[in-house]
Each structure stands twice: as structure tokens, then as C-alpha cells.
Amino acid sequence: MARHLTEAELERALSPVREHFFGASVTVNTVLSAHLRAAGLHPSGQTWQMAKYAIDQDGSFENAVAMAGGTSPTTTHADPLTEPVDEVDLTDPADVQIEHVDVYQEIPRAALQTSARERMPTPPLGSDARLQWFPKQFSVGDIDGDGASRLLGTPDLAPVSVLVRETAQNSWDARERGQRLEFTMNLRQLTDSELDVLRERVFLEDAGPLPVASSLDGSPVWALEVSDRGAKGLGGPVRNDLTPPPGEPTNFRDLILTIGTPRDVHLGGGTYGFGKTISYTTSELGTVLFWSRTRTEGGLQHRIIGSAFGSSYDMDGLRYTGRHWWGVIPDDGIRVEPLVGESARVLGENLFERHFEAEETGTSLLILAPVLGGDDREEDAHALVESCLWHLWPKLVKPTSTREHMEISVQLNGVPIPLPDIGTHPILSAFADALSAVRRSQGEDAPEPDLHTEVVPVEMQRPRLTLGHLAITRFPKVEWDAGAREVVPLNEPVSNVALMRHDAELLVKFLSLPKLDSPTLQWCAVFKPLEGTDDAFAMSEPPSHDDWVAEAVKDKAQRQIVNVAMRRIRELVEQALAPAVTEGPEPTSGSSVVALADSLGPLMGPVGGSAPGRRGTTPRGPGAPRQAKVRVSEYLLGALKDGRRRVAVRCHLEAPGATTLEAEVRVGVEGGAAEIDDAARPIGWVRGRPDLDSDTLAISKEGPRLEPGDEIWFLAEVESELLAVVDVRPAREEK
Known part of the structure; x- marks a missing residue:
């Protein structure tokens, strides 16, 4: 292993590649990433693994780049891809070979070239296009800013995942029926002109102890x-002290001015207010700008306002809560309102990259100095991608004709990062198949599960x-990579x-239950x-x-x-998983893996990440x-033997009467099973436990007729290194 690199050594190593550095701090990883980018290499996948191996040997960034790029380093090290590895004992279930699938998303190089990024032309700023700072003084019943920022609680999830869940949920609940809903997260470096506008038009000074300016x-x-x-968009009244007319929305007031207001959205994602604090807690400055366009009685209206959570403090003999707003302060000086109209539009277009086109409505948030958990912004982008994938995946499943769609995009410096395809993940x-099965059971025209x-x-x-x-399925184990595990x-x-709600279909949580006792199978379900x-x-x-707590x-x-x-x-x-599949004699070296399941055939899922072959659901009412x-x-x-081997499965009949069985054997392929030549x-059916190496077995070719509780063995033959998928079931005429 390399000796520890000092801070001075890291700074020297960073100097020649500083323009390619996007890290939040100077570490071995972030400096190595900069060197790889400078060499035209992407710091991920095998390139990254090779570079990391080299840097761990002698601490030389030059050698690390050379090894990652496939050229000879200046010093010689053992090649991690050709070093001897421990022998694998395939008689041990722990050593059964599991396929490896890479779903790591590459960051487009254009996203890393911040200096080349161009902004669309912005309109000139008038004198009214500015915001005023409004710090909240303590009054009866006020809550300290630090206390307010903790109202979200302490979820088990990573903050970046909570941020994705909460902002997506708010967007879904505010969707316009019949319109295409677009949800975009763009992690970007602010341009010099945007910083000038923020300094001169919004944050003219620090907000007490909050160093926002x-x-x-x-x-x-x-x-x-x-x-x-x-x-x-954020519609409704812009004041929090007046009762709105019956039926008028209060989205602006609830999101910007109030904490913990229940959302009046039937079948929506949940309460609206407490969860919004995650936008502030993921900002190093606790500060967010909101720009919205909404419909009012007077037509479409732009609204822009800033808001922050900070620590309470004293100033000029007065106590302040640590809550801050930047907007328009009326003459009475006791409240704050958003900047509205044309001035709000102009200011918004000078600060936000995504503008409003034609009749578009919606809301944009600008979270300043986001803290997303990565060592650099590229890692942060991967965390956003993975959070969208794992927490918003139901929205990435093909919608039904009666279900509205949500288009999700993650960008780095305005360049989209492709989300993995759910159908081949x-x-x-x-999980997507299980969701389709539930949708069909609840009356939707969802596609038949694969x-x-x-x-x-x-x-x-x-x-x-x-x-x-509840829909349940089983599928083979695979190893896979992700950008932010x-x-x-x-x-x-x-x-x-x-677990997810009926209409919103936003993931609440992945409920953890016991694993299958199998070296090759895993299972999943949707409720x-x-x-x-x-x-x-x-x-x-x-x-x-992120949970369902009955006691609440x-x-x-x-x-x-x-x-x-x-x-x-x-x-x-x-009940669905019992009895677990038990294992007979284990495979020897070089053998294939046999994966089987009970209950009318193999509940088999995708192998290797491709879409599987068609199967139906088994509804039971x-x-x-x-x-x-x-x-x-x-x-x-x-x-x-001669490149093939026999497999046998022990079958028990559970039925109200005598039943004839039939069986089918196919080859496991990426995504399920298929018939591939020979x-x-x-082979046939055998009474009693068979000796698979015997040539004198009493084999019957016809499907046996069994009484309830009887058992029989079914034999098949498969080529070496292939997965045998055996389906034993009641004969079709018996169903």
C-alpha cells in the first residue's frame, strides 16, 4: 500500500490538472479523478478500479493514469487482472458463480466541461427586479430555526434520497391533470453572471450568522x-395571516410560509410541509430560491422568493428565530411577500437555467451549495441518478392508459445523464413486473407481467x-454495480x-423480510x-x-x-416462499447451476438484466x-458426461383429487427461459430417489397420475454451463 499523501503533496499533484477538478475537498480520490479527466479518461468502472489499484501501490498519479489508460507505468506492479486468484470450490454454495451486471451510468463528458457551458440569453434587469431580506423576529409561539429544520426527523435514508423523494412527491401532488409532468434535477455550477445577480439583486449581505452573501x-x-x-405552481394567497376564500389553493403559503400543513390532496403522496425542510438541510447555507408560474384570476403570474433555515441569533437588541426570507416587504414592514409579475420573470430567467415556455406552469427550486454526500460533483450526480432510480422507479415503469406519466431527468451542468432502463434492470x-401484476388485479390495463x-x-x-x-416473484441472483450503492x-x-400508495405509486419503503435459503434465488414483491x-x-x-406506522x-x-x-x-x-427449495448434492467444479421453484412452476425473474419471456399472473381470490x-x-x-449432465426434481402433489402431471424443461437465458435447439x-419420470449416474433407471415418458400427497421425480438433461429451468405442473386438461 502507498504511504499517506500529505495535504501539500496533494495540492502539488492537483496543480497541473486543476481545471479538471470538481471535488468539494482535496483528497486522493478527487485528485485522481482530475488526473483521469485531464487524460481523457472517465473515472468510473474498470478505468477507476485500475487507477485506484495503481495509486494504492506507490502514490503516483502518473502511474495510475498510465495503468488506467492501458499504457506501461514508469514502475512495475502486479496486474490485478492477471494475479493468481483463490480457487473456487463449486461444491460450496457460497462459491456458486453469480452473473455480474454493470448498471453504472457513465457521466457524459460534456457535463464535466463547465467552462464551455452556454446559457440562453437573459433579459436585462430593471430596477424592480430585486429582493429584500426579511429576518423573522421571535414572537409568541415561534419555533427556533434549528428546531424547524429538524422537523423532518431522522429518516434511515440518505439525505439525497429523501430530497429526491420529497421534491418528486410535491411535484406529483401538484400535477395538472391531463398534462405531461416533467421533473428535472440539474446539478450545476453557477456562472459568473448568475453570481453577480445573486450578490447585487438578492443576497446583498449575510443574513445574521448565515454567510449566504x-x-x-x-x-x-x-x-x-x-x-x-x-x-x-405555487398558487393561492401570498399572505399567511388572512383566511383564503373557500376552495382556493394554498400551495404558496403552505410551502413557503408554513411548516407542517396537511395537504388537501386526495390520494396524494402525503402531508406537505414538514418534508420540505429537506431542501434546506441539503444546502450548506440552508438557503433555497423558489420561482413559480401559476394561474391566478388575472392570468399567468410569475412569483419568486428566497427562504432559509438558520440558527437563532440576537441583533440590535432583538431576538431572531433564524428563519429568513428574501422577497418584497410591504410598507407595514411586518411580513414578506414574493416578487411577482414581469420583474419576477426577468429575475428568474437571470438565475435559473430552466425557463417557462408558452403556457407552462410549475415551480423551480435553486438549492445553494448542495451537500449530497459525494466526494465530488460527479459522485453527487451519481447519487441523484441512483436515488431517482431506486425511489422513483414506479414512475419509470410504462404507464397504463388511465395512469398519468412523470418524465424524470437528472442533469449535470445541463447535460442529461441517462437513467437505466427499468425493463432490463x-x-x-x-419489481416492475410485480407492480404490473398488482395494477392488473386492481382493474388497470397494465401489460401482462413478463x-x-x-x-x-x-x-x-x-x-x-x-x-x-400483494404480488410476489422470484428471480436468480446477480451481482451488479451502481454509481452510488x-x-x-x-x-x-x-x-x-x-410498499406504495394506491394512486401516487411513490415508494414508501422496501420492507425487509427473510431471504430465500438458496444459493441462486432471491425474491421481491409489491403491495x-x-x-x-x-x-x-x-x-x-x-x-x-418513509414508513407506515400504525400507532401514529x-x-x-x-x-x-x-x-x-x-x-x-x-x-x-x-406462505408463498415456503417450503424453501432444499439442495441435493452440490455441483462439482465446472458444473452449471440449477434454479427451481415451487407453486405451479418456476417463479423466475430476469437473469443478467434483460427483459424476460412472457408469463402470466396467478390471481387467487x-x-x-x-x-x-x-x-x-x-x-x-x-x-x-460428454458435455451434458442430468438434473432431477422431487415433486409433491397438493390437490383435492387425483391429478396428472406434465413437465417442461428450458434453458435459462437473460431475462427468463427459452427453448434453444437441443x-x-x-428424460421422463421416476418413482423413488434416482441415481443420476445409472443407465438402468425405470423411466416413464408419460405424465404420471398422482393421488394427493404422492411424490415423484422428474428427470431432464442439459448442456454444461447452462441454467436448467424446469416447470412441473398439473396437465392442462386437469386445470
């Missing part, structure tokens, strides 16, 4: 611009009430239920309540909307709904007649 003198200054279009494609997915109603007995639907809220291997029970779950959410619901009947649902979800998952099913409890693998073929 002096911080703008540093370079570079970054901001996160979060915008929605196709949303209603090695993990989320299985996987064999079981859907069961989640029911309460007293009173008799269907609370929602710390924001991924899943178990590994996956064993989670995605959504019905419209009639959705409000109970809304009432159970904390301010961060005051109404006894509503609390019972949440309690019963959470208990039944756990019970139904346990109350009062439905008991159906025959086959439970697979064990599998065996034979020795490799790669996999059936």
Missing part, C-alpha cells in the same frame, strides 16, 4: 436546480374487507416488499392498497413518508387497517376453489 465570493459555487413543468425489472408472478389479495376478516394486493435501500440478496383504504396508510406516514393513526378503524395489512403481508410472503399445484422440494445434479431436453 460572503459564500458567493468563493469559486466555484454550485447549486441544485429542481424543476417541474406541467404542475400547478437486473433487480428493478422484477415473469410468473403470484398475486394475492390482502384481506381483513372483521369486518370483511380487501385492503390491497449507499443510496440503494435493498437487502442483498433481495428479499423486500415495495398497493385499494383506493378505499389508501387514506389509512396516508395517516400512518411520518413526515419523511388516531382513528381506531383506520389504525386496524394498517396493522392488519402489515401483519398479513408478512404472513402471505412466508376469496372463495375460489382449491386448485391442484405441484411443490418442488429438492433437486439433484448428476456428473458431467440444449435442454426432458
Whole structure:
């Protein structure tokens, strides 16, 4: 390992590549990233791994770049790709080979060239296009600014993930019906002209102990611009001390002036107010600018205002809460209002990169000096991408004809970073299939799931009430890379239920439940309540909307709904996954992996991240007649012979009467299973545990007729290094 590089050595190493440096602090990683960019290399994936290996050997950035670029370094090191590795014992389940899938998103190089970024022309600023500072004095009942900023609580999620969830939820709840909703997060470096406008028109001085003005003198200054279009914007009254007319929206007042106001949005994402504090807590300065365009009685109106959370302080003999606004202060001097009209439009277009076109309405936030958890802004961008992917994935699933769509974009310096495709994602494609199955069960024209997915109603007995639907599927384990694994809220291997609300379909949480006892399989599920029970779950959410807590619901009947649902979800998952597949003799070196499942065939998901072949759902409702099913409890693998091996599965019949069985064997491919020439073929049926190496087995080619409780073995043959997918089921004429 390399010796520790001192601060002075890092500064010297940074000097020749400073123009390629985007880090928040000078570390080995951020300096190495700058050297790679200067050499035209992207600091991610194998390039990054090679560079990191080299820098760990001798601390030479030159050698690290040379090794990452595929040229000879000035000193010789062992090649991490050719060093001897430990032998893998395939008789140990822990050593079973799992496919590796890379879903890491490359940052377009254009996004890293901040000096070349161009802004669209901005209109000249008039004398009225400026904001005034309004610090809040303490009065009866006021809350300290630090206390207000802690109202979100302490979610288990990374702050960047909470920020993505809360801002997206607010946009979804404010959407205009029938319009395309666009949600964009643009992490960007502020231009010199934007900084001049902020210094001269908004933050003319520091806000008490909050160094908002002096911080703008540093370079570079970054901001996160979060915008929605196709949303209603921050409408309603701009004063918090007057009662609005009945039915008038209060979005501006609730978001900007009030903390903890319940949102009056039926089937919306949740309460609106507490969660907004995350926009401030992810700003190093606690400061956010809001620019909105909304419909009023007088037509479309622009509104712009700044707001901040800071520490309480004393000034000129008076106590201040630490809450600040920048807007227009009326003559009475006791409140603040937004700048509105043409002056607001001009100021907004000089500060925000995304403008309002034609009749567009919506809201943009400018979070100053965002703190998103990365060592540099490229890592921050990856964290935004991964947070959008893992927390907004239901919005990335193909919408139905009756469900509105949300277009999600993440940008670095205005350059879009592609989001991974949900349909081919090695993990989320299985969740997407489960969501499609739930949608179909709840009456939507969703596409038929690609996987064999079981859907069961989640029911309460007293009173008799269907609370929602749970869809469960299994799929092979894969190893995969992501840009920011710390924001991924899943178990590994996956064993989670995605909980979400009925209409909003915004992820509440991934509920962690027991894993499958299998070296090759994992499972996932989705639960959504019905419209009639959705409000109970809304009432159970904390301010961060990341859980369902029944104890938080005051109404006894509503609390019972949440309690019963959470208990039944756990019970139904346990029933669906039991009995676990047990393992026969393990594969020997060079063998393939056999993955099997019970309950009318293999609940198999995507392998390697591609869209799987078609399978249907298995709905099961109350009062439905008991159906025959086959439970697979064990599998065996034979020795490799002439490039092929035998596999066998032990099958038990669970049925109300005698049933004939049939079986199918296919080859596991990326995404599911397929018939590939003669790669996999059936052999037949055997009574009793078979010796797979024997040539004298009493094999029957015809499907056996079994009585309830009987068992039989099915044999097949598959080429080496292939995955055998065996489906044993009641014969079609028996169904």
C-alpha cells in the first residue's frame, strides 16, 4: 500500500490538472479523478478500479493514469487482472458463480466541461427586479430555526434520497391533470453572471450568522436546480395571516410560509410541509430560491422568493428565530411577500437555467451549495441518478392508459445523464413486473407481467374487507454495480416488499423480510392498497413518508387497517416462499447451476438484466376453489458426461383429487427461459430417489397420475454451463 499523501503533496499533484477538478475537498480520490479527466479518461468502472489499484501501490498519479489508460507505468506492479486468484470450490454454495451486471451510468463528458457551458440569453434587469431580506423576529409561539429544520426527523435514508423523494412527491401532488409532468434535477455550477445577480439583486449581505452573501465570493459555487413543468405552481394567497376564500389553493403559503400543513390532496403522496425542510438541510447555507408560474384570476403570474433555515441569533437588541426570507416587504414592514409579475420573470430567467415556455406552469427550486454526500460533483450526480432510480422507479415503469406519466431527468451542468432502463434492470425489472401484476388485479390495463408472478389479495376478516394486493416473484441472483450503492435501500440478496400508495405509486419503503435459503434465488414483491383504504396508510406516514406506522393513526378503524395489512403481508410472503427449495448434492467444479421453484412452476425473474419471456399472473381470490399445484422440494445434479449432465426434481402433489402431471424443461437465458435447439431436453419420470449416474433407471415418458400427497421425480438433461429451468405442473386438461 502507498504511504499517506500529505495535504501539500496533494495540492502539488492537483496543480497541473486543476481545471479538471470538481471535488468539494482535496483528497486522493478527487485528485485522481482530475488526473483521469485531464487524460481523457472517465473515472468510473474498470478505468477507476485500475487507477485506484495503481495509486494504492506507490502514490503516483502518473502511474495510475498510465495503468488506467492501458499504457506501461514508469514502475512495475502486479496486474490485478492477471494475479493468481483463490480457487473456487463449486461444491460450496457460497462459491456458486453469480452473473455480474454493470448498471453504472457513465457521466457524459460534456457535463464535466463547465467552462464551455452556454446559457440562453437573459433579459436585462430593471430596477424592480430585486429582493429584500426579511429576518423573522421571535414572537409568541415561534419555533427556533434549528428546531424547524429538524422537523423532518431522522429518516434511515440518505439525505439525497429523501430530497429526491420529497421534491418528486410535491411535484406529483401538484400535477395538472391531463398534462405531461416533467421533473428535472440539474446539478450545476453557477456562472459568473448568475453570481453577480445573486450578490447585487438578492443576497446583498449575510443574513445574521448565515454567510449566504460572503459564500458567493468563493469559486466555484454550485447549486441544485429542481424543476417541474406541467404542475400547478405555487398558487393561492401570498399572505399567511388572512383566511383564503373557500376552495382556493394554498400551495404558496403552505410551502413557503408554513411548516407542517396537511395537504388537501386526495390520494396524494402525503402531508406537505414538514418534508420540505429537506431542501434546506441539503444546502450548506440552508438557503433555497423558489420561482413559480401559476394561474391566478388575472392570468399567468410569475412569483419568486428566497427562504432559509438558520440558527437563532440576537441583533440590535432583538431576538431572531433564524428563519429568513428574501422577497418584497410591504410598507407595514411586518411580513414578506414574493416578487411577482414581469420583474419576477426577468429575475428568474437571470438565475435559473430552466425557463417557462408558452403556457407552462410549475415551480423551480435553486438549492445553494448542495451537500449530497459525494466526494465530488460527479459522485453527487451519481447519487441523484441512483436515488431517482431506486425511489422513483414506479414512475419509470410504462404507464397504463388511465395512469398519468412523470418524465424524470437528472442533469449535470445541463447535460442529461441517462437513467437505466427499468425493463432490463437486473433487480428493478422484477419489481416492475410485480407492480404490473398488482395494477392488473386492481382493474388497470397494465401489460401482462413478463415473469410468473403470484398475486394475492390482502384481506381483513372483521369486518370483511380487501385492503390491497400483494404480488410476489422470484428471480436468480446477480451481482451488479451502481454509481452510488449507499443510496440503494435493498437487502442483498433481495428479499423486500415495495410498499406504495394506491394512486401516487411513490415508494414508501422496501420492507425487509427473510431471504430465500438458496444459493441462486432471491425474491421481491409489491403491495398497493385499494383506493378505499389508501387514506389509512396516508395517516400512518411520518413526515419523511418513509414508513407506515400504525400507532401514529388516531382513528381506531383506520389504525386496524394498517396493522392488519402489515401483519398479513408478512404472513402471505412466508406462505408463498415456503417450503424453501432444499439442495441435493452440490455441483462439482465446472458444473452449471440449477434454479427451481415451487407453486405451479418456476417463479423466475430476469437473469443478467434483460427483459424476460412472457408469463402470466396467478390471481387467487376469496372463495375460489382449491386448485391442484405441484411443490418442488429438492433437486439433484448428476456428473458431467460428454458435455451434458442430468438434473432431477422431487415433486409433491397438493390437490383435492387425483391429478396428472406434465413437465417442461428450458434453458435459462437473460431475462427468463427459452427453448434453444437441443440444449435442454426432458428424460421422463421416476418413482423413488434416482441415481443420476445409472443407465438402468425405470423411466416413464408419460405424465404420471398422482393421488394427493404422492411424490415423484422428474428427470431432464442439459448442456454444461447452462441454467436448467424446469416447470412441473398439473396437465392442462386437469386445470
